[in-house]
Amino acid sequence: MRKPCCDKQDTNKGAWSKQEDQKLIDYIRIHGEGCWRSVPQAAGLLRCGKSCRLRWINYLRPDLKRGNFAEDEEDLIIKLHALLGNRWSLIAGRLPGRTDNEVKNYWNSHLRRKLIKMGIDPSNHRLNQKLPRTLILSGSDTSSGSKTQVACQPCKPKKSQGDNDQVSDAGSCLEDGACTLPDLNLDLAMSIPPPSIPVVEERQQCIDSNITGELEISTAPSSTLLLFR
DNA sequence: AAGCAGACCAACCGCAACATC
DNA sequence: AGATGTTGCGGTTGGTCTGCT
Known part of the structure; x- marks a missing residue:
């Protein structure tokens, strides 16, 4: 049986705090994207890798446009x-x-x-x-x-x-x-x-x-x- | 001002593909 | 070749916001 992607008891869920965002940004700025599974621990986040990836891709990435669609x-x-x-x-x-x-x-x-x-x-x-x-x-x-x-x-x-x-x-x-x-x-x-x-x-x-x-x-x-x- | 309904959006979940052992 | 681990995708949910009554 495959392990779940994260230990659900030890991970935060729901909205991300500013501190969490900053930790993730800082980590990726230094180490780059990749190996999401190890990111939470390495970045000091109580999140699963999947959640980190999603947060980065959908919200934190610097090249995001955001705002209304033209x-x-x-x-x-x-x-x-x-x-x-x-x-x-x-x-x-x-x-x-x-x-x-x-x-x-x-x-x-x-x-x-x-x-x-x-x-x-x-x-x-x-x-x-x-x-x-x-x-x-x-x-x-x-x-x-x-x-x-x-x-x-x-x-x-x-x-x-x-x-x-x-x-x-x-x-x-x-x-x-x-x-x-x-x-x-x-x-x-x-x-x-x-x-x-x-x-x-x-x-x-x-x-x-x-x-x-x-x-x-x-x-x-x-x-x-x-x-x- | 309060209550409600609908819209919006961030985040989660489950699954499948792909990679590795 | 099969089992296991990781990543990525699409569907869905639930919280918040906004406008209306």
Whole structure:
């Protein structure tokens, strides 16, 4: 029987105090990320490694953007969700400074409702009946630049992170007879990742590269475009 | 001002993938 | 090859905030 990730009796739970945050920040500043299991003890924290990792990734990391989502970020989330389903980490990976948790929360609290209001089923990005077949998604107003016409079955989230997942998921969208492919125009504009690509990012790119069966990732001077093939 | 409901968000939990022995 | 340990992900929960009555 596997041991639990931490001895629950000896660990704090709930909200983090400022002192705890500072300890974690100080520790990671000196030792860097990695080996989360040993972090709590080494940093003098009564937390489990998992909790430390989450706190760092979702809240303490210096490169986090925080604050409201911009309209183009909203657009991007909607587009990526239509494409990838609830793969929050993948989606967040395309939004610099945003975390999967943040994206997930934002989706659940804002975007889902927004889509519903627009007559779109957020679970599959299909238009509900009685509405025009092609609807332009462009944030809260129709004047914003990017446009998406999504009428495709979303990719059902899968637990497995297997290399073929993304391909099969995206592919399932494409292969779904109900999809109206001609309507697809996913011009997903992204910002280029920072010059020094962290390990996680690097791994993400490996994953992304597996999608290229269906998607082409091209880089323009100021943006990266994901295009359906 | 008090009570309530809904929205928001940080954090936890369980599971699966991956790594190591 | 199988068991065990670690990490990462997505779903969910629960506390806090905010607006309304």
